[in-house]
Amino acid sequence: xxxxxxxxxxxxxxxxxxxxxxxxxxxxxxxxxxxxxxxxxxxxxxxxxxxxxxxxxxxxxxxxxxxxxxxxxxxxxxxxxxxxxxxxxxxxxxxxxxxxxxxxxxxxxxxxx
Amino acid sequence: xxxxxxxxxxxxxxxxxxxxxxxxxxxxxxxxxxxxxxxxxxxxxxxxxxxxxxxxxxxxxxxxxxxxxxxxxxxxxxxxxxxxxxxxxxxxxxxxxxxxxxxxxxxxxxxx
Numbered sequence: 001x002x003x004x005x006x007x008x009x010x011x012x013x014x015x016x017x018x019x020x021x022x023x024x025x026x027x028x029x030x031x032x033x034x035x036x037x038x039x040x041x042x043x044x045x046x047x048x049x050x051x052x053x054x055x056x057x058x059x060x061x062x063x064x065x066x067x068x069x070x071x072x073x074x075x076x077x078x079x080x081x082x083x084x085x086x087x088x089x090x091x092x093x094x095x096x097x098x099x100x101x102x103x104x105x106x107x108x109x110x111x112x113x
Numbered sequence: 114x115x116x117x118x119x120x121x122x123x124x125x126x127x128x129x130x131x132x133x134x135x136x137x138x139x140x141x142x143x144x145x146x147x148x149x150x151x152x153x154x155x156x157x158x159x160x161x162x163x164x165x166x167x168x169x170x171x172x173x174x175x176x177x178x179x180x181x182x183x184x185x186x187x188x189x190x191x192x193x194x195x196x197x198x199x200x201x202x203x204x205x206x207x208x209x210x211x212x213x214x215x216x217x218x219x220x221x222x223x224x225x
Binding site: 032045051101103104105106 | 117155156216219
């Protein structure tokens with residue numbers, strides 16, 4: 001079965017600094033990969049997704065992620081952090097049948113002024 | 114206006130109470146999901162419905178009883194819950210042939 005591992009349960013950056021949130025996946029077949037963001041007391045909102053098209057995926061709010069098959073990674077980046085980026089971020093993997101989507105444990109991003 | 118709505122947003126109940134959570138999606142999707150999100154644990158898939166039929170039950174205790182009367186509505190009936198059932202319960206939906214699940218805002222449940 002597919003799975004994801006998010007490295008680092010908590011990441012702290014200064015405003016304007018690079019954001020890098022790490023995600024590694026395990027899948028026996030080409031996966032679909034997703035990043036979701038969750039703000040306090042809200043549900044999960046899709047940031048971006050990879051579904052076997054371009055390996056560099058651009059999402060909302062200036063985020064992007066690159067699918068690297070050789071490294072089984074799908075890390076999320078943003079060149080310059082903003083205070084409003086403070087939230088919990090979840091990486092997820094699924095196969096074509098999206099009923100079985102597996103989520104990572106989440107990474108809490110803190111942005112310091 | 115989010116495509117997936119959940120009510121109530123907050124619920125406090127005793128262990129002997131019976132309550133229900135409601136989820137409604139306005140996206141024309143035909144698959145709906147219940148997830149449980151507890152502190153410091155990964156999101157747990159509970160139930161999946163496709164075209165109103167339950168297609169997955171992830172070994173959820175019988176004190177949680179789902180109901181899907183049509184493709185737009187999903188309920189989670191709760192009875193004799195335990196304090197460890199306190200969590201954020203999230204509903205999601207997905208369109209046929211689609212690859213993305215869309216989430217509601219969740220119901221924060223506290224069991225006393």
